[in-house]
Amino acid sequence: MLEGNRVSRISVRGFAVASATAVTTVGAVVGVASGDVQSSSDNNFEAAAADTTLLADIPVGQQAQVASAAVAQQADVQAAAADEAAKTQAEQSARLKAAADAKAKKEKADEAKAAKEKAEKAEKEAKEREQVEEVANRSSRDTGEVSFEQKSSYTVAEVKAMARQIVPAGQFQCFSNIVTRESTWNYQAQNPTSAAYGLVQSNPGSKMASVAPDWRTNPATQIKWGLNYMNVRYGSPCEAWSFWQNNHYY
Template sequence: MLEGNRVSRISVRGFAVASATAVTAVGSVVGVASGSVAQNNDADPTASDATLLADIPAGHQAQVQTASLTQQADAQAIAADASAKKDAEEAARKAAAETAIAKKAKAEKDAEEAKKRAEEKKKQESQSTVSSSSFAVQGSYTVAQIQAMARQMVASGQFQCFSNIVNHESSWNYRAVNASSGAYGLFQALPGTKMASAGADWQTNPATQIKWGLNYMNSRYGSPCDAWSFWQANNWY
């Protein structure tokens, strides 16, 4: 090389590769034209030739690599979508199963509570029906006697609520009369004649009044304790 006329390394290597290729091609043509046996001039490139070729950027190789990376990215995206869809479906199935279990448990609980309320009501009605006529008729009754009647007619778990209402309404006076409204008896029934549905002796027999009052609380509110809850909120029942 002449100093001052510098040629790039790639240009020199390109020239060398091109020259080697041209020589090989010429040799092949000459051998065929002379009728001599063709010699295999396609020998493997030397290490130096391979190094020269490796240093030359290959555009088509870059395109292949880009396409390969794109395919890999697409495959990973598809796999990720499939995994996300599977996870979402599994979560939905799990949530549906938990909801079904919760609904079933609630339905069973509600049915059990309804059954208990029905049994309690039936028991209370049975007690009031059987016990109301089992007391001897007297000319008058003390508070203790009236309360004893009520304890036999009202379920033990409901008695305190029942007693609270009677205390507020009449203080257990079966002949109590409200001067302004005319409400009568243990429960201050208005009019008092309502209690005739439980017996003709409603004015003089506390057992008849107790039967009527218990049936009223059960039919209107569900139980004496439910009636008492209403009374506390409204000061009447």
């Protein structure tokens, strides 16, 4: 009997050591979650040592029940650790999703704001053009009454000569730069994609009728309208040319 008890106690101690190892492993997992690995491991070893002493004193007939209870307790600890890990992961995922949603919402708001500002700018420019053209139509004859002989057609040299008589000398080169790029001094130039017409590409060309009804065939009419448009909208042909260089339209 003494020898049998000795074997039983050794077996129990072996089971306790195995239990301690399992508990230590679980404790390490819990310790990582709590930020205190060393403390959790020490506590588990102490608990295992206590269990070793306790199991060694348990009668052989009850050791199976104690073993089952120990395994169940370990399973509970492992399940709690798994639940805690899952909870932590879920919280982290929720934070990441919230951050991503906030970023997407901000980007969408920024895009909407940019689109709105662009639309408002375009609308403002369109209104300004309408106002300028309205003023130009009312005051187009203020550029001076210079008369020219009516002809059936005009050469580029003749058209430029007209412009030199209408446009102030200090503004002529800027005026010429714009006309060169808009129509190459062709007073019958027709834009293929819009209703723009003539030397200064009035859009539509009929706006130049505010100067005279012969706007289709008379370069002088077109020059007067274009000069007045540049003066009213930009202040002068040179200021209009400066705008054209930055935007490729005026």
